[in-house]
Amino acid sequence: MTDPTIPAISVTETAERLAATTDPRPLLVDVREQNEFALMRVEGAALVPLSGFAARFEELPHDRPLLLMCAAGGRSARATEFLRANGYPDATNVTGGITAWNAAGLPVRTGTPDTSEGDLP
Numbered sequence: 001m002t003d004p005t006i007p008a009i010s011v012t013e014t015a016e017r018l019a020a021t022t023d024p025r026p027l028l029v030d031v032r033e034q035n036e037f038a039l040m041r042v043e044g045a046a047l048v049p050l051s052g053f054a055a056r057f058e059e060l061p062h063d064r065p066l067l068l069m070c071a072a073g074g075r076s077a078r079a080t081e082f083l084r085a086n087g088y089p090d091a092t093n094v095t096g097g098i099t100a101w102n103a104a105g106l107p108v109r110t111g112t113p114d115t116s117e118g119d120l121p
Helices: 011-019 034-039 050-059 074-085 097-103
Strands: 027-030 066-069 091-094
Touching: 011 066, 011 097, 050 074, 066 074, 066 097, 074 091, 091 097
Parallel strands: 027 066, 066 091
Antiparallel strands: none
């Protein structure tokens, strides 16, 4: 069950927000581990694994909305809650994660990521 106090949006709304041309454009942050990211990922997502999230979260931009994704929504909900408690009021969890994204037929990349794929902008 999802925590109603953590802002969340569907994968469909996430895809719409990522495709919008308005500024500031949201940044999709994948909090899964590198091996999970290599199996399947959303193009343009930044990889900041939850295992090292507390040490790296300050690298995330403050000037744009952050949409957090994991496999099914649990880890990204924790990351969203953490960010909101640490000065990132525009952080939102992506309900269902990459599993729901793929099930909705939204585009994914698979296989070995390109060298800079997953880097923060």
